[in-house]
Amino acid sequence: MSAQPIVIREVEKTFQTRGGAVQALAKVDLNIEPLSFVSVVGPSGCGKSTLMNLLAGLDTPTDGTILIGGKPMKGPQEGNAVVFQKDLLLEWRTVLANVLLPFELQNITWLDRKNRMTNKQMAEEMLQMVGLEGFGDKYPFELSGGMRQRVSICRALIQQPSLLMMDEPFGALDALTREQMMYDLLKIYKKYKCTVVFITHSIEEAVFLSDRVLVMSPRPGSVVRDLPIELERPRGMNTRMDARFLEYVREIRGVFQSQGVLAEV
Amino acid sequence: MKAGFNLRQALSVSATFLGFLVLWQLVCLFFDIPAYLLPTPTDILGRMIQDSDVLLRHSGVTLFEILAGFGLSVLFGIPAAVIIVYSRYFSQSVFPLLIGLQCVPMISIAPLLITWLGFGMVTKVMIAFLISFFPIIVSSVVGLKAMEKEMLMLATSLRASRLQVFLHFRLPKALPSIFGGFKVGITLAVVGAVVAEFVSSDRGLGYLQLVANSKLDITMQFCVIVMLGAIGLALYNIVGLIEKIALPWYRAARGGE
Numbered sequence: 001m002s003a004q005p006i007v008i009r010e011v012e013k014t015f016q017t018r019g020g021a022v023q024a025l026a027k028v029d030l031n032i033e034p035l036s037f038v039s040v041v042g043p044s045g046c047g048k049s050t051l052m053n054l055l056a057g058l059d060t061p062t063d064g065t066i067l068i069g070g071k072p073m074k075g076p077q078e079g080n081a082v083v084f085q086k087d088l089l090l091e092w093r094t095v096l097a098n099v100l101l102p103f104e105l106q107n108i109t110w111l112d113r114k115n116r117m118t119n120k121q122m123a124e125e126m127l128q129m130v131g132l133e134g135f136g137d138k139y140p141f142e143l144s145g146g147m148r149q150r151v152s153i154c155r156a157l158i159q160q161p162s163l164l165m166m167d168e169p170f171g172a173l174d175a176l177t178r179e180q181m182m183y184d185l186l187k188i189y190k191k192y193k194c195t196v197v198f199i200t201h202s203i204e205e206a207v208f209l210s211d212r213v214l215v216m217s218p219r220p221g222s223v224v225r226d227l228p229i230e231l232e233r234p235r236g237m238n239t240r241m242d243a244r245f246l247e248y249v250r251e252i253r254g255v256f257q258s259q260g261v262l263a264e265v
Numbered sequence: 266m267k268a269g270f271n272l273r274q275a276l277s278v279s280a281t282f283l284g285f286l287v288l289w290q291l292v293c294l295f296f297d298i299p300a301y302l303l304p305t306p307t308d309i310l311g312r313m314i315q316d317s318d319v320l321l322r323h324s325g326v327t328l329f330e331i332l333a334g335f336g337l338s339v340l341f342g343i344p345a346a347v348i349i350v351y352s353r354y355f356s357q358s359v360f361p362l363l364i365g366l367q368c369v370p371m372i373s374i375a376p377l378l379i380t381w382l383g384f385g386m387v388t389k390v391m392i393a394f395l396i397s398f399f400p401i402i403v404s405s406v407v408g409l410k411a412m413e414k415e416m417l418m419l420a421t422s423l424r425a426s427r428l429q430v431f432l433h434f435r436l437p438k439a440l441p442s443i444f445g446g447f448k449v450g451i452t453l454a455v456v457g458a459v460v461a462e463f464v465s466s467d468r469g470l471g472y473l474q475l476v477a478n479s480k481l482d483i484t485m486q487f488c489v490i491v492m493l494g495a496i497g498l499a500l501y502n503i504v505g506l507i508e509k510i511a512l513p514w515y516r517a518a519r520g521g522e
Contacts, residue, residue, distance in 0.1 A: 075424075
């Protein structure tokens with residue numbers, strides 16, 4: 001499935017809680033270019049996960065519409081894949097069986113032996129690409145946190161998504177693993193061209209990975225800055241020392257300062 | 266490495282048990298305790314061999330009651346747990362009642378069951394069933410409710426149907442808890458069957474023990490206790506073994522226990 005433009009038009013989301021209505025998202029208007037890498041960065045509780053859930057069809061907006069390829073979306077779409085902050089591997093399945101789960105749920109290969117073999121090959125290639133060759137028969141508990149999240153990324157990629165959504169996927173990992181995961185993600189993005197919406201609270205992560213960074217305000221969340229990142233690809237460790245990289249980071253920090261999210265004592 | 270450790274532990278347990286038996290034997294001999302108060306382990310063993318046909322016959326009856334009662338509670342407990350988890354009414358109104366009912370000692374309704382169902386096998390099976398039913402249904406409900414919200418979001422994003430969510434997510438997640446219920450249930454089923462036999466019966470290990478007691482046949486009572494212990498231990502370990510085979514991911518996850 002080829003990537004489609006995504007249009008978010010006047011989307012709002014309000015949650016009804018016991019303490020009354022909480023507005024998570026104030027009016028959000030966005031166009032997302034096909035095949036672009038867009039990061040959403042903002043403080044905790046600013047509604048960035050809410051925005052992703054709406055995009056993934058896991059929740060419905062209180063107001064406004066989301067159009068994918070010009071068509072209003074209803075529920076989770078084929079061609080959309082999500083990676084969550086928790087790896088959410090099924091403990092009772094081997095690594096390979098976890099990666100193949102999306103196929104099994106869609107009954108694509110249930111009776112079709114030949115297809116099953118090619119799917120398995122595809123899964124094995126993917127595991128190889130993220131450095132998990134030979135781990136197919138392991139159970140999740142035998143893997144480290146970074147390896148587990150790599151498996152969950154494979155599980156998303158095997159659906160050959162046109163839109164890959166990632167909700168703070170490296171949030172639970174240590175700093176070094178996190179940095180390595182960024183390099184790996186860029187490699188994956190290069191190989192499996194698709195639109196990526198990446199939710200994070202790390203400014204550096206957002207700038208390093210993206211074509212465009214959307215900065216969100218504290219709740220009720222809205223996009224307060226839409227910043228194109230014009231750093232050439234491929235990006236690597238040196239990019240992080242580039243003066244322009246630091247300038248982008250400084251600019252986003254400035255936005256957070258003006259929003260009162262960051263303040264010096 | 267792990268297998269070696271288990272072997273060492275098994276040896277240690279066996280040696281301790283044997284040591285205990287030897288001590289028992291020596292205490293009996295040394296203090297000259299009469300056999301009608303406390304028989305020696307060798308007395309008990311001799312008697313078990315001598316009366317093995319009687320013991321085995323009655324054990325067969327009790328074993329059948331245990332297995333039938335436990336089997337019924339698995340057969341009804343798990344579907345009932347599924348209904349409770351999926352039905353708002355059942356989880357909010359029926360389940361609390363079941364929990365409350367659990368506090369009534371099941372043994373106390375044995376006389377009623379005799380009135381309704383007679384003195385036969387059915388009554389014993391029913392009591393074994395009732396007593397092992399509760400731990401199984403409660404732990405199944407707990408297990409089936411253990412699925413995290415995020416997991417459901419993943420399932421939704423993968424466009425899984427309700428049946429698939431149950432089969433691929435909810436049920437496997439619940440299995441360790443369900444097996445925990447089985448282990449408690451099978452132990453309680455033994456208790457249920459024997460106590461039911463105490464209340465009224467003409468066969469089974471509980472009956473054999475009552476008869477031996479009325480004849481002041483202490484050695485035979487010990488023989489019955491040994492048989493019951495062996496049955497209980499064997500059944501518990503069989504459930505444990507099935508769990509290990511069925512859930513390789515779980516046994517290993519808790520460190521090869």
